[in-house]
Amino acid sequence: MFCAHCGKEELNQDKFCAQCGQEFHPSGSAEAFFGYSGFWRRFAASTIDTLILSLALFIVILIVVFVMVSLLKTPVDSAGNYEGIINIFSLFMYWLYYAIMESSPRQATFGKKLLKIKITDIHGNRISFGRASGRFFGKIPSGLLLLIGYLMAAFTSKKQALHDMMAGCLVVREDDEGMPGCGIAALVLVAIVPVGILAAVAIPAYQDYTIRAKISEPIIIMMDAQVSIAEFYAQQGSWPVLGTDVVVDTTGSIIANLALTGSGSSATLTATMRETDINSNLASKTIELKTEDGGATWTCLPGTMAARYLPANCR
Secondary structure, rough: OEEOOOOOOOOOOOOOOOOOOOOOEEEEEEOOOEEEEHHHHHHHHHHHHHHHHHHHHHHHHHHHHHHHHHOOOHHHHHHHHHHHHHHHHHHHHHHHHHHHHHHHOOOOOHHHHHOOOEEEOOOOOOHHHHHHHHHHHHHHHHHHHHOHHHHHHOOOOOOOHHHHHHOOEEEEEEEOOOOOOHHHHHHHHHHHHHHHHHHHHHHHHHHHHHHHHHHHHHHHHHHHHHHHHHHHHHHHHOOEOOOOOOOOOOOOOEEEEEEEEEEEEEEEEEEEEOOOOOOOOOOOEEEEEEEEOOOOOOOOOOOOOOOOHOHHHHH
């Protein structure tokens, strides 16, 4: 066991701490604890509590929405008007959860109990509801300071975060064993979830990037062709036959067919992509270049191609 004041291990059931002189409380006045809880154990407990509260809040919101829509006939699109009320209710629920449970005989939330840690005052005693409330709202400045208030738990001598110091509280272990499996699982979950989110965002973004890179080639070929097509029209007064009057080299590109249709001073140059050996978002899709003034100016259009894959001037 350890001194609640300085953390020095208690030996031989001394009455006073040999390091700081603090009087040890008689047996029964404060439960024994086995040192201060480290940052990662606290973090794992907080993760579990957040999952529990998020699930509970989600269920409550579902019930409220069901009642409003089904029974009160409230339009679904008006749900955004209640965002402020939901935020206030969430804060109220979080406060009661932490304050009631940390001031209860358990001295711990569900997450802390699973991780075998609890909240005490600096003498190792159970804290009151008021002090537990102060500790909870003390988390606001802990979070506002770039989370430095939370990170203090990793470096202070008693493993106290800023809100612990403000409320005069300690987070202590209930045994001297290593972190329970549920805590390790929570930490693994916290590590995996951000990676999954990043992958869910990065992979589609990379795929879109590769598609846009491939699309740039046929657009360049078409823009080169439009110059020769416009010159032919200016000289002959009619639109050329591709492959005969104007030759456009599409060898090695993803273009399967390049066609020109025209009437009067208007014409459309259409490129159709290959059907095979190509991304499914590009297969058989078309891009168009149109002119209505004899080739003096051309407009790039998406055709059947999804606009998001094309340059801004083709959307």
